[in-house]
Amino acid sequence: MDNDQTTEFRIEHDLLGDLPVPKQAYYGVHTLRAMQNFPITGQTIGQVPDLVNALAEIKAACARANQDLEMLDAKRANVIIQACEEIIQGNLHDHFTVDLIQGGAGTSTNMNANEVIANRALELMGYERGEYEHLHPNEHVNMSQSTNDVYPTAIKLALYRGCERLLLALTSLSASFDRKAVEFKDILKIGRTQLQDAVPMTLGQEFKTYAVSMDNLITRLRAALPLISEINMGATAIGTGINTHPNYAKSVCSHLARITGLPVCTSRDLIEATQDMGSFIHLSGVLKHIALKLSKISNDLRLLSSGPRAGIGDINLPAKQAGSSIMPGKVNPVIPEVVNQVAFEVIGLDMTVSMAAEGGQLQLNAFEPIIAHALFQSIAHLCNAMHTLEVNCVDGITPNHEQLQSQMDRSIVLVTALSPYIGYRHATQVAKEALETGKRVYDIVLEKKLIDKEKLDKIMMPQALTTPRAPIV
Template structure:
């Protein structure tokens, strides 16, 4: 063990770790999720610290000798080398101070090692004076969240894009599969399975645009705002330089907020990201439920779709196969919706110059992005790519349905159509048989009126 101190007093720290006394206090205080920080978030914060070190060297405040080893240490964290040195719980009091100090201590002690000094020799490299120079948790933490959001948003949009692409392909594959459309869970009018798939694809693509728009707003950061947005202890030159370095390090384009006070005390951008995922999750639930219903049975349900069998469905019923991939997408989306409620509650509990609930917001938003990406990828890879249409069953339901009567309205009138529907229901006979029996239309004429092209597109057969 080595002994370190802060203004609260002395505390022992394991000799072999890079973190220090303030990290230890956080580990002692916060046993909440029993989870670690998101590795992408650790990398994002290391990029912020690297940009800050470079900017502080530009201004001359940070000695080159110290700045260079801090940049080297940050690069190692960015490469994923020290991920186990971040033991603090993601949900914590202090608006993320424990995370920021965890990073400051790791970089300081790794810098000391690079210089050949003992860990904890903070008079040489200080976590506060050097690593945290011109910064505050209140600008570093939210900036790191936004960097991580943009990274994870790209992964999520890629997954959703693949899903939409394969739905579009299925729309072409199923374009000639005529089936009964349903409203209120009741027979309505015919539609093609391809038209349904194309509609799902369009809805998913709206989700992509929604997430893309919200993630774009995350490009506005408050780095340089320090504690409350006034920029206290940060030189104007530092503020302009740190954003340039951050853009170069991340390969992205970030912008310093026009109003740093606003960007420090308001979190609506984070809420917007969470909301975009919630709405997209609602769309995905609808799609997953439709697939489950269309694949229900197979003998006593709709049985219009055949889903790939992924695992036995019961410990007691031999031969049963469940739509597990659609089910897991549903459950993931429920979790995302629950996470969004947490984000909303945290957002409304911000007071004055800072929302101290940002740690739980980050935890839920980043988890939602990861969960949703994984679930969408699973749905794409293990279900959508291999789903097939049961054309024979679709035709059978269509043949039995009375819903096709709607297509006959312009030709036999509403009164006759009503009588036709009633008789079909009462006698359990097909609409076609009754029409032919009554001589209202010829068989050839009915084929024209009830053709897939005619029943699933605007217009009236002459």
């Protein structure tokens, strides 16, 4: 039998009139209209647990603050808080059904939360879902609130949790590069500038730079956290705090800090904070910085492993899958390639955040939903990209010893290390002859008796070639 024919409904009413809501649904009429209006991404807010949990944490903090200030009776406050705690534990997320991208500056998201919490609280009081005369989504769950302070605060709490995961991913990837730096510390290779041979370095030094890059990104991401810890709870519609108790903003912030365990603080000016997107812009810039660094490193890994016979071939990336439907034996650098693509996406999403932030007018920015979507997606995809880069690529990288040694033997740039001892003119002549004859620089220097063998061997020691050293006498 068709499920639509067996579904029971309850009738709910809003500004536009009556609408049948599935009886088993915890959401209500406002959520249902949003589901009809915004079939955009197919991704609901319920599929972003951090956001749903943040909404529940905020509603619980508001209920507690309103109870403290004698605005809300203890019975209603307690069942609202109990319903919120159930959501935070992972229940009812499938009833948060509005699309992540929506018109209305996030009102549909806030109403979805109000309705789910209200209907679960009604059940806890012994009533049926939809019997709002006993506990109302707007009058009680949304007391002292507006979408315009709840929604941006929920986004910030969710982003903070996402950034914590991103910090773990960066830390883990940094450690992976560090392990390779130690493993490769004594392996000499030719450095390159502008894709041309430059002076020697160790493979360990090359990989250490990637670890340092990750550490620098960790510092920048941590520096962004205080900005997204500033909330505008108590602002209500435009920041004036209409319909709130004078002590409400301070109280709700205190309860929210306790509930979340996060260092949230109230913005200095709630009117400015309600319209400002600065913290989102800044975080998006940091995410773009992370993406650019990861993409540059991925480019390096693809170049260094190019070949295997006709490329640079300094390193071997772990083979993860067949690379061609027509060329047997071909293996491609698929992991760095996918990281590159995530980076391109994040860079584009940063532009989305910039345009949406610029598009706000007067006391509110109506485009916070697309900002939230962009930032959530960037963080999630960067975390996934870094994990696969670490586990499926970096951890399995090996040096191509034969190729590295061959390049060192054939390199003419070793004359750079000899220039202080034989002079620039002689060094140029040696380089020219090595290039024309294919002889080793080492052999030409000995043939011309420019330096004796004992001193030449000291000059050519790995430490002398790759670190600052006092002149060898």
